[in-house]
Amino acid sequence: MAPETPRKKPGWPGSGLAKGLAVTLRTMTKRSVTEQYPDVQPELAPRTRGVIGLFEENCTVCMLCARECPDWCIYIDSHKETVPPATPGGRERSRNVLDRFAIDFSLCMYCGICIEVCPFDALFWSPEFEYAETDIHNLTHERDKLREWMWTVPEPPALDPAAEEPKEIAAARKAADKLAAQEAAERQAEQEAAREAAPDTGQGTAQEQEGGA
DSSP states (O other): OOOOOOOOOOOOOHHHEEHHHEEHHHHSOOOOOOOTTTTOOOOOOOOOOOOEEEEEEEGOOOOOOHHHHHOOEEEEEEEEEOOOOSTTTTEEEEEEEEEEEEETTTOOOOOOOHHHHHHTTEEEOOOOOOOOOSSSGGGGGGHHHHHHHGGGGGOOOOOTSOOOOOHHHHHHHHHHHHHHHHHHHHHHHHHHHHHHHHHHHHHHHHHHHHHHH
């Protein structure tokens, strides 16, 4: 036999209405806050998803952002160019050159997937939000406009003092230290070679002076 379900104690009539009115009264006594926009710009959160900025120099036309976009609102055109060899006898290489990078913000749902999957840090969130248009066709912004929005991208937050150093910075510092040590070793070798050659030069000069005398 199934156990009996405990019954809820019936409340007094109108208790739900009284609770709702209490919430209304508490809200009515609070002072309303009105944002004086557009005379006063709102204080946006640091991670506001306003618009997407393009750092064109980092884009390699890998098409990963366009393929991963759920709305297919990213349009990329490119062509290939042949790069001459860096050293004599080397092989020519081909590289992709970006011709067009556009985002249709009438389709974009601001999910941020394109920014997350970009392996070369070419896309960033900007807090800019004042780009409304009267014509929906004008919401497709080309790379010139996306490049301008890069100037409004905020700086990344400071790292925790106890956090590990990023791998990119550690690798760059290691390469710089290695180069500095190599240059220091070369300078030390040159100084030692100069010191070793100095006595020979002085001795030869003295012998020449004695012969002349």
